[in-house]
Amino acid sequence: MGVSESQRNLARAAASRMANIYLRLFATATITVVLYLAAGMDWIWIWAGVYLLALLGEQWATRSVAAHPEATPSPWRRWALTVSPFLTSATFGFLALPLFASDLRFAPTLGAMLIAGSLLNVIVVNGSLRSATLSAALPHLVYLLAAPLIARTANPDAPLANVLWVGAALLIISVAVASRTLSAALQAEADAKHEAELRRQEAEEAVAAKSAFVAMISHELRTPISAILAGAARLHSEVPEASSKIHAQLISDAGGLMRALLNDLLDFSRLEVGRMAVEKAPFNLRQTLSDTLRLWRPEAAKKGLRLRVVGAASLPKWVSGDALRLRQVLNNLLSNAIKFTDRGAVEVRLGSRDEGSGHHLTITVVDTGSGISQADMARLFTPFEQLSTSVVRQHGGSGLGLVISRELARLMGGDLVVSSVEGQGATFTLSLQVEAAEAPQVGEVGPSVAGTRVLVVDDHVVNRRAIELVLQPFGVDATLAESGEQALELLSAEVFDVVLMDVYMPGMDGREATRVLRSGSGPNRDTPVIAVTASATPKDWDACRAAGMNAHVAKPIDPIELYAALAQVLSPDQRDAANRTPAAATP
Template sequence: MRFLDSIGPLLASSAKERVKQVPVRLLLAVVVAWAMYAADMGRWIPLWLAVALLVQAFELVAMAPFRRAEPSRRRFWVALALASTTLMATTYGGMALIIWSSNHPALVTLAALTLAGGLLTNVASGIGSRTIFFIGGGPYLAVLTLMPVVKILQGNTHGVVVMTLSAALFAGAILNVYWRVHAARQAEIQSRAEAEERLEQAQAAMADRAAMAAIVSHELRTPVSAILAGAHVIRGGKLPEQREETADLIIDAGQLMTGMLNDLLDHSKMEAGAMSMESRDFELGDLMRDTARFWAAPATEKGLTLEMSGGEGDAVWLRGDPYRLRQIINNLVSNAIKFTPAGTIRLQAAAPGADGRHRLTLTVTDQGAGITPEAMSRLFTPFAQGSAEVARTYGGTGLGLTVSRELARLMGGDLTVESVPGQGAAFTLCIDLPAGEPTQAENSLDAAAPVLARRIRVLAVDDHEINRRTISLVLQPLDVDLATASDGHLALALLAERPFDVVLMDVNMPGIDGNEATRRLRASGGLNAAVPVIGFSAGTEAAQVQACYAAGMTDWLAKPLEPRKLYDALHKATSSGGQAEAA
């Protein structure tokens, strides 16, 4: 039964090919009848023609379901179709053997041609399946084997050896041709399937990109609108008391936009296999307390309670990527606050240790509406939301959970979810991490501009006017002597004319990029050959950062530039230690 099930799908192409062979078979039947008449076998002609017509009619009926657009796969019809193929070959092969035994020269020739034609037509109709070929060609091969035997039984042994060898060579040639044609057909089918799969993948990718463009363009309008509105309020200056509130609005909108762009960049890096993880020591309690402190205000503003458990006792030092861990937790807590109308959000952590390793488990539980099974199936799909209503109500790119799970897996763990509709959801991050060593906590610097010992001369190099204006605005509180250049050529010309205390160099510029400009500056031997160069770029990969230092830069900052980090870098570059390092 399983054999019939496997053959059924292959009969469609065979049935279409065999119906094309009907005129040839009918013509052959007439030719055989004419040859029988010439050999004084006229009494057998009506019987032969009747059998040939009946067998052909039976095959047409049996193969009919498989010639339709949706061929029948029922076992009865599969068995009937195979029986008709066998009967057709047996009828014409048997007739070939009968007229072969007559020893009439014309009939002997016709018998040989009948066998050759029968085998070749089965090569065409059975090209898609070896089983179908041997079912249809087997009787012809059997007749070919019996032909020398018939001659021996008739007592005519003259030339039997040559006849046997000729039959074997012909059968071998037919089989060789079929094997090559069948292999070529299978290769063609496989290539076509692969091409169709690639086409489907390309179409899916295009659809994903279109969805991404639509979602991102829609979501970016919200922070952009807030930034523009806030800027117009500040520019108008009609309500000075709202300036601080407006500035907060712009900052929040900028952070929202930065978060979206970071998700997009992270997703692109993961697709390209270019995402890398850091490995440094951190304390679990600090990570938990920082997270709770960061999200306490948004939760309270919505009337929610944010509870934290874990990390309160003895310090637990781990070694991993705390920045990426914080990114995952922030995504989970942000979603929990977003989808919980009222109640409590729990952030739990545990990291039991053994043999120098810790099993870190972080769980974020909300009291929202929960996740339906349908939404669960696409929960971690890029640019997909739980439902159209969720997308309209809450917005977002739909990348947060996708990026979070991929980050978890890159760190050797996983992110899972349990949810009952109407009872909230619990997202759990599990990662095995090695034990870390206690380190000195870094001091967080105030965003306020430092007081420099003297007025410094700064050259800012960036090909985008908006970036140059941004740097100028951020450096205004420092009262620096600022010059700007729009490309590497202009920067090198200015650096050859007058001295500077520090250079802010954009890495990615057309023409001479920041790395090349720095290399040329260091090799020039001019008055600014040893000046500190602070590079800044949106490319944050370790290899890209290392390339900046290899080019001769003394420091590096990530875009978008944060004022606090820029002030810190300037202070470091213009201090005695920074100057000595640059020299």
Template sequence: MDRLTSLGALLSATAHERRRQVPVRILLALLVAWALYSAGQGAWIGAWLAAVAAIQGFEIVAMFRFRRADARPGAADVVLALTSTMAMAALFAGTSVAIWAIDGRGLEGFAMLIIAGGLLTNVASGIEARSIFYVGAAPYLVALVAMPLMAMAGSTSGDPVLTSLGSILFIGAIVNVYGRVHAARVAELGALTEAEMRVEQAQGAMADRAAMAAIISHELRTPVSAILAGAQVIRDDAAPAQRQETAELIVDASALMTRMLNDLLDHSKMEAGAMSLESRDFDLSRMIGDTERFWRAQVAEKGLVLKATVLEPGQWLRGDPYRLRQILNNLMSNAIKFTAQGEVSVEVAVTPVGAGERAVTITVRDEGAGIAPEAMDRLFTPFAQGSSEVARTYGGTGLGLKVSRDLARLMGGDLTVDSAPGQGAAFTLSVRLAAGAPVTEAEATATTALDLRPSLRILAVDDHEINRRTLALVLQPLGVDLSTASDGMLALDLLARQAFDVVLMDVNMPGIDGNETTRRLRASGGPNADIPVIGFSAGTEAAQIAACRAAGMTDWLAKPLEPHRLYDALHRATAPETERAAA
């Protein structure tokens, strides 16, 4: 039954082709009538033409449903269509054998032309399916086998040996030609299908890009508006209390914008297959505790209750703690955002599995509105929200869950969800990690501007004026002697003429980039050939950082530059050699 249904989809092309062949069949029927007349068999002409008309009419009716674009033919329709095809072939094949057997009229060649024509028309009409071809070709092939047998039985039409060899060669040639034509057609259809699929993918990608641009544009306007408004207030010389509040607003808006851009960058890396994970030892119990402390204030501000599993200290694992923390923070952010009242909990389980492996399960559970079944399919789709109401109420790019699940799967685990409307949601991260070894972590203290040596001679190299002005603003509290350069060539010229203590080098610049500029500085043998070079870039891939190190940079910072991180890097760069070695 399934085979017949699949043939039904292919019979549409066959139906149109056989409809186009009707005039040829009518002409051939008239030629056969003339051959019967010339052979003295005129009494059969009427019956012959009536049979052709009847079977042709039967075929037109049987194929009618397959010629309609909106038709849905069933198995019975397929059987009827194939029967009409075989009946037409049997009529012409049987007549050709009868004509071939007529003595003394020299009609053997005409009979063979009828068979050849019938086989070729079936090659055309059955090109997409072997079954359709062989149904229509079978009567003609039987006729080709019957002719040598009739010659061997004593028929005067044709030499038995030549007829047998000719039939064998002709059957082989037809089958071979059909095989080649059919294979070419299948390849063509495959190429067309693939081309259509690629067009659909391209159209889908364009729609995704349009959606991405619209969503990102909309979501970025919120923090940008806050930053612009805050900057305007500060520029208008607001009162000290208002200035402090405005500065906090700008910092919060900048952090929101940074999270959006990081999600977008991570999604792009995942799509390109360029995301990489680091592997180092970390204490899971400490990470869970840090996460609980980080979110407790926001939970309390919203009037919610936060509960978290308390693990025994020293749950050492080996993996990527930064990406695990990113997944956990995304889940916590969503749980708090979608919970109006009630509880948010973090449940953690660590189970030994095999030698040196641990199965880690982290479930973030909320008591929010839950997720509707129809929204589940869109839950992990980038730039999509559970519903338009959710998008209007809560905003967001819809990238957080997609990035989190992709990261979980990159680690060899998965991120799943269990939810029902009105019953909250539980997102579970499951991953296997190797057991880790305890490490001693030195307590980090943030460096302030006052901790740095005054009058540092710093060269800041960046092709963007805004970035140079930002660096000047951040470095102003240090009282440094700051020089700037807008490209690598200008930087090398300054470095050849005057001494500096530190170089701040943008990695991505037109002309010669930061890496090449650093390589040329190191090879110059000039007065600044060995000074510290701190690179900074928006690219955070391990390979990009390694390329900076290989070029001769001594340190690296990610954009956007945070003042305390810049101060820390300058402190490391200017600390005494013994202190740097200890660090």
């Protein structure tokens, strides 16, 4: 056994004896009072006082070891921990000797019960440390072997006096077996805990490795997807031929599908490790649902399906919640409903009831498709599961949409449940909690970004070109930098209105470059910095904000989101806030 394990057992035994102090004090007080009142033993108070002193010495010896199990005890304290159980046991068990020799009726029986109870307590309390068990049990074994001699001296003519040797031997054997069994059980428990701890560490390392792998793959995949989407959008807007526009739209649709699959994988990875969070911001609930439904009407019409909405008038108009995640869940439900319905209709039933200062919303999507069997419903919310291989061939998908949707619903204070009868369609019911909110005041029209000087910092040439393509229709003057070091050189020599900074770059990353920029005295010390990252989690954004960044956009870059971020940091209010940020970000 290694030193660390030995120290752990020593500390465990010390803590166990300290925790057992109240039971031993209670037993001592009870025995003292009972024997004094029932048998008139005045000397019992002396025994109780001596035992109390022995307990105090034991507590003094064990307290520091129990309080600091990681520290190596000195040799004299180890010696004290071994001797103190012997002294307390010798003092406590000594009471059995006069009871064995007493001519009072049942006194020897009380002595035997006292020894047996003491041995049981020794085994339970000191089971994790063999030396402490032997030290504490030895006095009781000596007293137990002395019992037949004392009984024979006090009762020389008793026929059963010699039989006490057999009883003492059987009790000693029983105690030894019980001690060995308990020690083996404790060792097995310790081994199981150690094994479980190793498995937990291995699982955590595996999850961390998987998260790192997903983040790396996300970054690498988002780079070509950004270029595909940006190039397709630019091609669609510039080519005059209808056939070329169709081809550009095909490329854009394929890129959008790749982005959706990648987002599903990232969302699932974040949910697995508990890093997914939902936001709370005011939004127009009716408008959000109306816009989402409007996107799916053409898809439903292509298949000859009716898309009906019931109960929209009962919904509150403005609420506080996560509009993006609500749209994500509803998009998944409508996509599945239309995908698996060949004729009939898809109906969306909306409902709301007041709960305190908020609202409990229910969105039920009912289709007239083929339905889901009971066996398939059991697998419906299993990651990466598809109902059949024909579904995969015909409709594709990652098998994560419903899993993610249910977890998002639970993060929003609700749930996602399904009911279906095979051959009669399926019903998915989404419930969630939202808070009541007031309509925001209509502000002034946001600033124009045309003519803005923007420094684009990214280590990947494809990303730089893709962002440049997105910025060109905005009338922005873009300058490109391939590293944090090059960006700082440009920022020290030229004045820019905004910096688009990739977060993860080799060498000096985006956050470090921003900290250096904020801590300097160059012409762009207060220039707004927008983080561009493929891992747009709340934790990542908090780190970017702490470094002095003012806003963020996720890869692949959505032109609308990028324009909104530019308009946000260029607004007068945000400019004033940005001027106060560097002081907090300066190391």
